Amino acid sequence: xxxxxxxxxxxxxxxxxxxxxxxxxxxxxxxxxxxxxxxxxxxxxxxxxxxxxxxxxxxxxxxxxxxxxxxxxxxxxxxxxxxxxxxxxxxxxxxxxxxxxxxxxxxxxxxxxxxxxxxxxx
Numbered sequence: 001x002x003x004x005x006x007x008x009x010x011x012x013x014x015x016x017x018x019x020x021x022x023x024x025x026x027x028x029x030x031x032x033x034x035x036x037x038x039x040x041x042x043x044x045x046x047x048x049x050x051x052x053x054x055x056x057x058x059x060x061x062x063x064x065x066x067x068x069x070x071x072x073x074x075x076x077x078x079x080x081x082x083x084x085x086x087x088x089x090x091x092x093x094x095x096x097x098x099x100x101x102x103x104x105x106x107x108x109x110x111x112x113x114x115x116x117x118x119x120x121x122x
Contacts, residue, residue, distance in 0.1 A: 015061065018058075018061040021053065021054070021057045022054050022057050025050045025051075025053050025057070026054060028050040029050050029051065029054070032046070032047050032050070042113070045110060046110060049106045049110070052099060052106070053103060055099070056099040056103065059092065059095055059099070060096060
């Protein structure tokens with residue numbers, strides 16, 4: 001359990017970081033939408049990476065605020081069953097973990113395409 005004076009600054013920093021990530025990914029998506037030259041088949045995974053990163057941060061914000069509130073005793077759990085709370089926590093963590101694996105695989109594919117463009121075409 002964290003004290004309330006420890007929770008609020010960390011939640012504020014996490015929310016500010018999340019807003020910055022969502023804003024920058026949204027700017028990236030807008031650039032890809034507006035510029036027709038960038039909408040090539042080879043760039044689909046980069047666009048997908050920006051969309052997925054934005055959605056993962058959206059879930060991570062929920063995770064940060066909601067579960068930090070649980071750790072800080074901001075939310076009261078008297079109306080929920082214990083298994084329901086653990087199910088929600090495990091579901092959120094699995095979704096974030098799966099999305100991060102997807103982002104890592106797409107990033108590795110883009111890295112391979114950058115350093116070995118001729119091998120990537122085959």
